[in-house]
Amino acid sequence: MPLIETQRLCKEYSGKQVLKDINLRVQNEEIFVLIGPNGAGKTTLLRILDLLDEPSSGTVLFNNTPVNYSANAKLALRRRVGMVFQQTVLFNTNVFNNVAYPLKVRGKNGNAAERKVKETLKMVQLDGFESKNALKLSGGEAQRVALAQALVTEPELLLLDEPTANLDPKAVSIIEEALSRVNRERQTTIIMSTHNMFQAQTLAHRAALLLDGRIEKIGTIREIFEVPSKHLASFARLENVFSGVSSIVEEGTSLVDIGGELKLEAAFTKLGKVMVYVSPEDIILSKNPIVSSARNTFKGRVVEVADLGPTVRLKVNAGRVFVAQITKRSFKEMQLNVDSEAFLTFKASSVQAV
Amino acid sequence: MENPLLEVLHITLLSLRVSGTAVLIGALIGVPIGTFLGLRQFRGKQSLMRFVDITLRSIVNTFMGLPPVVVGLVVYLFLTASGPLGPLGLLYTPTAMIITQLMMVIPIIIGVTMSAVGSVEQAVREKALSLGATDTQAAWAVLREARMGLLTAIIVSFGAAISEVGGIMITGGNIRWVTRTLTTAIVVEVELGNFALAITLGIVLLVMAFTINIALTIIQLRGAKR
Numbered sequence: 250m251p252l253i254e255t256q257r258l259c260k261e262y263s264g265k266q267v268l269k270d271i272n273l274r275v276q277n278e279e280i281f282v283l284i285g286p287n288g289a290g291k292t293t294l295l296r297i298l299d300l301l302d303e304p305s306s307g308t309v310l311f312n313n314t315p316v317n318y319s320a321n322a323k324l325a326l327r328r329r330v331g332m333v334f335q336q337t338v339l340f341n342t343n344v345f346n347n348v349a350y351p352l353k354v355r356g357k358n359g360n361a362a363e364r365k366v367k368e369t370l371k372m373v374q375l376d377g378f379e380s381k382n383a384l385k386l387s388g389g390e391a392q393r394v395a396l397a398q399a400l401v402t403e404p405e406l407l408l409l410d411e412p413t414a415n416l417d418p419k420a421v422s423i424i425e426e427a428l429s430r431v432n433r434e435r436q437t438t439i440i441m442s443t444h445n446m447f448q449a450q451t452l453a454h455r456a457a458l459l460l461d462g463r464i465e466k467i468g469t470i471r472e473i474f475e476v477p478s479k480h481l482a483s484f485a486r487l488e489n490v491f492s493g494v495s496s497i498v499e500e501g502t503s504l505v506d507i508g509g510e511l512k513l514e515a516a517f518t519k520l521g522k523v524m525v526y527v528s529p530e531d532i533i534l535s536k537n538p539i540v541s542s543a544r545n546t547f548k549g550r551v552v553e554v555a556d557l558g559p560t561v562r563l564k565v566n567a568g569r570v571f572v573a574q575i576t577k578r579s580f581k582e583m584q585l586n587v588d589s590e591a592f593l594t595f596k597a598s599s600v601q602a603v
Numbered sequence: 604m605e606n607p608l609l610e611v612l613h614i615t616l617l618s619l620r621v622s623g624t625a626v627l628i629g630a631l632i633g634v635p636i637g638t639f640l641g642l643r644q645f646r647g648k649q650s651l652m653r654f655v656d657i658t659l660r661s662i663v664n665t666f667m668g669l670p671p672v673v674v675g676l677v678v679y680l681f682l683t684a685s686g687p688l689g690p691l692g693l694l695y696t697p698t699a700m701i702i703t704q705l706m707m708v709i710p711i712i713i714g715v716t717m718s719a720v721g722s723v724e725q726a727v728r729e730k731a732l733s734l735g736a737t738d739t740q741a742a743w744a745v746l747r748e749a750r751m752g753l754l755t756a757i758i759v760s761f762g763a764a765i766s767e768v769g770g771i772m773i774t775g776g777n778i779r780w781v782t783r784t785l786t787t788a789i790v791v792e793v794e795l796g797n798f799a800l801a802i803t804l805g806i807v808l809l810v811m812a813f814t815i816n817i818a819l820t821i822i823q824l825r826g827a828k829r
Binding site (some may be wrong): 299301320327328331334336338340341351357398399401503 | 729751
């Protein structure tokens with residue numbers, strides 16, 4: 250049964266059509282991902298689903314019943330839905346009070362509420378943070394508190410607007426884990442927007458590609474990938490994604506020709522056209538070729554260096570451009586710069602088929 | 604002077620009483636109005652409301668920068684014997700001075716409250732609503748998040764009131780033991796050539812303003828930590 254559905258949904262903001270004819274059906278217990286560039290209408294759609302905005306035309310249905318926009322009906326529905334905004338907003342008080350707020354406005358206080366808050370903080374691995382001021386947390390911690398606020402009431406539907414954009418990798422994996430856990434254990438339906446195709450890939454059951462206010466495609470992530478890639482490449486985090494032709498070398502390994510005279514050894518057996526991805530964190534960078542069990546080593550030249558605080562991202566051209574992420578310390582020790590020669594090394598198991 | 608120390612004490616206490624009362628009443632009037640204007644839940648709904656909204660805001664912003672002397676003059680014209688409120692006999696009393704400073708601080712309190720509430724309004728209100736708050740609960744959440752801004756409104760308006768001289772000079776008349784405050788006393792002592800006394804009064808004024816601001820700032824920092 251669809252938990253939430255939109256029919257011919259349109260939204261206009263001062264004469265501009267932000268959403269055009271959106272027809273979505275999200276089933277109970279489903280994780281549904283909205284993919285699309287900035288300005289495609291993802292945020293607007295999520296705001297409409299959380300009843301913060303009203304559509305210009307069209308209908309939103311919860312459990313097959315059209316939404317009624319009276320104050321009481323909105324309140325009743327919102328209390329069944331949790332929302333995490335892209336811009337983290339927390340109240341200027343401690344973490345405990347922040348997470349207890351949704352219970353408090355529902356008139357729930359006391360020991361049971363306190364236990365619930367503590368249990369929820371544990372889910373986002375922030376136990377022990379209760380008395381810290383919420384505004385003094387790091388971006389990743391703050392977003393985890395925001396997620397705890399949305400989860401503490403055990404909503405039927407969880408809406409998330411790019412919940413992991415610009416967060417540190419640790420926070421991202423904690424949030425992803427919490428999301429798949431509530432989906433599995435509490436059967437929470439989740440609708441989230443993301444830029445990150447690999448997050449979509451790991452979490453989502455189905456996805457919709459939103460372009461310019463229109464749904465371009467609905468389906469599995471694989472089906473979304475089949476859309477001409479110039480659309481995707483323009484916004485999705487598509488670094489280290491290569492399309493190539495795979496041939497099986499022996500049981501368990503394939504050689505993927507990705508062009509630029511590069512053949513990646515991969516720990517899968519696939520034949521024909523494939524899309525592969527190598528995580529930037531999995532790439533070892535060295536000044537000289539290193540002897541190791543890793544099956545892939547390529548010589549390249551650094552073409553770009555980006556400082557990300559504790560880590561540094563480098564683009565290395567080895568026939569195809571790879572992005573590698575290393576800590577600032579090793580970056581300094583290696584004295585790498587644009588135009589330096591460098592070797593890229595990664596394991597066959599780091600080459601993932603998308 | 605019979606007892607200079609006693610007179611300085613009297614002057615200081617009067618300054619505190621006049622400006623303190625003006626800020627207190629000003630806050631009681633200005634904070635609700637500023638909150639209402641900052642919440643602007645009615646914004647954009649109807650063009651008439653929008654027009655009223657914009658006009659009110661512009662008036663508030665203009666009055667925030669009003670010269671105290673002009674305020675004093677207007678209050679004087681109202682309170683003078685032949686003025687509309689003349690029969691009340693308030694001219695040259697501390698009450699007249701409180702009214703003058705009240706007229707001056709209300710726009711400041713409204714303006715600062717308005718922008719403090721407005722700056723957190725949308726994000727906090729929608730956050731609270733999405734967490735299941737009723738409209739009233741969400742409005743309270745906004746006010747609570749704007750509390751630091753409200754304190755700023757008090758600090759700024761008290762600073763403006765305690766250092767003001769032109770307005771209360773006109774409506775208070777700078778009468779010894781009756782309506783003489785630190786600022787008006789300094790003006791007189793300078794005119795009389797009593798620079799030592801003027802400087803002393805100036806130091807008292809500075810120390811007092813500093814002490815009160817320290818206290819308010821500590822409250823503000825505590826609030827931020829909570």
